[in-house]
Amino acid sequence: MFLSYHCAVLLAAIARLTTTTFSTAERSECAARSFGHDSVVCECNSTYCDTVGVVSVPPLGHHISYLSSMSGNRLEENRGPVRANSTGAGLRLTLLPFKKYQKMRGFGGAMTDAAALNILSLSAGAQDQLLRQYFSKEGIGYTVVRVPMASCDFSTRLYTYADTRDDYGLHNFALAPEDVHMKIPLLQRAQAMSPQPLSLLASAWSAPAWMKTNNALIGKGSLKGKPGGKEHQSWAQYYIRFLEEYAKYNLTFWAVTTGNEPTAGQMTNYSFQALGFSPEEQRDWVALDLGPALHASSFPHTHVLMLDDNRLLVPHWAKVVLSDIHAGRYIHGVAVHWYLDSMFPAGPTLGTTHELYPEYYLFGTEACAGWSPLDRGVKLGSWQRAEQYAHDILEDLNHYVTGWTDWNLALDQSGGPNWVKNFVDSPVIVDGGRDVFYKQPTFYSMAHFSKFLCEGSQRVGVSASGETNLEFSAFIRPDGSVVLIILNRSSSAIQFEVWDQVVGYIPSTAPPHSILTLVWYTLGLNT
Numbered sequence: 001m002f003l004s005y006h007c008a009v010l011l012a013a014i015a016r017l018t019t020t021t022f023s024t025a026e027r028s029e030c031a032a033r034s035f036g037h038d039s040v041v042c043e044c045n046s047t048y049c050d051t052v053g054v055v056s057v058p059p060l061g062h063h064i065s066y067l068s069s070m071s072g073n074r075l076e077e078n079r080g081p082v083r084a085n086s087t088g089a090g091l092r093l094t095l096l097p098f099k100k101y102q103k104m105r106g107f108g109g110a111m112t113d114a115a116a117l118n119i120l121s122l123s124a125g126a127q128d129q130l131l132r133q134y135f136s137k138e139g140i141g142y143t144v145v146r147v148p149m150a151s152c153d154f155s156t157r158l159y160t161y162a163d164t165r166d167d168y169g170l171h172n173f174a175l176a177p178e179d180v181h182m183k184i185p186l187l188q189r190a191q192a193m194s195p196q197p198l199s200l201l202a203s204a205w206s207a208p209a210w211m212k213t214n215n216a217l218i219g220k221g222s223l224k225g226k227p228g229g230k231e232h233q234s235w236a237q238y239y240i241r242f243l244e245e246y247a248k249y250n251l252t253f254w255a256v257t258t259g260n261e262p263t264a265g266q267m268t269n270y271s272f273q274a275l276g277f278s279p280e281e282q283r284d285w286v287a288l289d290l291g292p293a294l295h296a297s298s299f300p301h302t303h304v305l306m307l308d309d310n311r312l313l314v315p316h317w318a319k320v321v322l323s324d325i326h327a328g329r330y331i332h333g334v335a336v337h338w339y340l341d342s343m344f345p346a347g348p349t350l351g352t353t354h355e356l357y358p359e360y361y362l363f364g365t366e367a368c369a370g371w372s373p374l375d376r377g378v379k380l381g382s383w384q385r386a387e388q389y390a391h392d393i394l395e396d397l398n399h400y401v402t403g404w405t406d407w408n409l410a411l412d413q414s415g416g417p418n419w420v421k422n423f424v425d426s427p428v429i430v431d432g433g434r435d436v437f438y439k440q441p442t443f444y445s446m447a448h449f450s451k452f453l454c455e456g457s458q459r460v461g462v463s464a465s466g467e468t469n470l471e472f473s474a475f476i477r478p479d480g481s482v483v484l485i486i487l488n489r490s491s492s493a494i495q496f497e498v499w500d501q502v503v504g505y506i507p508s509t510a511p512p513h514s515i516l517t518l519v520w521y522t523l524g525l526n527t
Contacts, residue, residue: 383441
């Protein structure tokens, strides 16, 4: 019975796959440049940039792999057969497709004022080249863009959209020049290049100063009054006005967060824009103000993501907010940042929260390299930072996170501009003077996920036959193909084979300090 069933499935799958093109279109190679770190960047200009091209899954019985490494590989493509017999490799990774977990939403980055300034510092041709690298079908498949509501530290000035004192009715609400002349046109261009609608995500750093207890955009301060009061209601309506103004430019938002890093606004002498909330205050503001305002607006289906802060906070905040039926009915997910992740394991934070509140999804909304005082700023060609990205993404995905959003889409060589000099790194670094941009190793680290894990891809089980230094996660895409992503942070090559119990064995090797993505068709397992 088992063999008859799978023979029938095999014949149907072969019929479905015989027209599959075994090719990768329009591929071009990295123009490598070294800046003295442990790996290289790929230099791009208005007329040339490396690209992996449009990836087609090979027909049944074959696989395709993409390799990036410290030694200089950048999404290097290799093809091979799926074998009928084991290769005898010491390590076997076994696909467990009937163990199903979360479905993916997507990957992306943030269109900050700084990112927009840097992109627009390039010639028109180089701007298009950069946007294509992220958003076109030949690019790396970004589908999520986080958009700050008004200024943040990656701005050149402090502002909100309602700086007129005591304007509770928001009669003078207006988008800033940074929105109208920079971010919005770039988002429109990115959307025009993308083969699918972008999932826009809005986060606010601070309410207008006149709404806050400290009468300032920066430092320790929260909303005046109480949830349900005029300041809290006006702050909720501020969100609605933002959505309305962007909608005039045909830009609609998949989600809003309850505010960037609410714990920052509880810190004394915090140096840039922040709005403090306790979990109880956030719960009541959502229940009494933001939730009802969205529900009554033209945007009742816009998702609300709570927290938007580091994962160490997730279990407690989720318990306070999501256990309340009044707030919980307006919340769709929990937004998490990656800072301090190395100190707080994913299991007790993300895993525990998913187990307690499985109906709410987890979503990564901010990460960047170069933020730590011990490892600050831009490092052109740092492979170590690419590994940090891949490790964190794999850990998050293996603990129910449904997507991962990088921070600035592009920065300059100093890691800015940033009005408070909070300089960090970015997957794309712009040199406007030379009209070039550099794709960092972190760009390719992101690509190993964003290029291959389309929306609706579902994480499935995968097990190792023994102890290994490899880190990995497996997914079934909506078309029935398998994606297996493998990170080797060790200094030794690791030989292994992948066993898909339905179609066979895939022999492979993970070189030292490398990221590897394998793709192949399996049978009868469309998500």
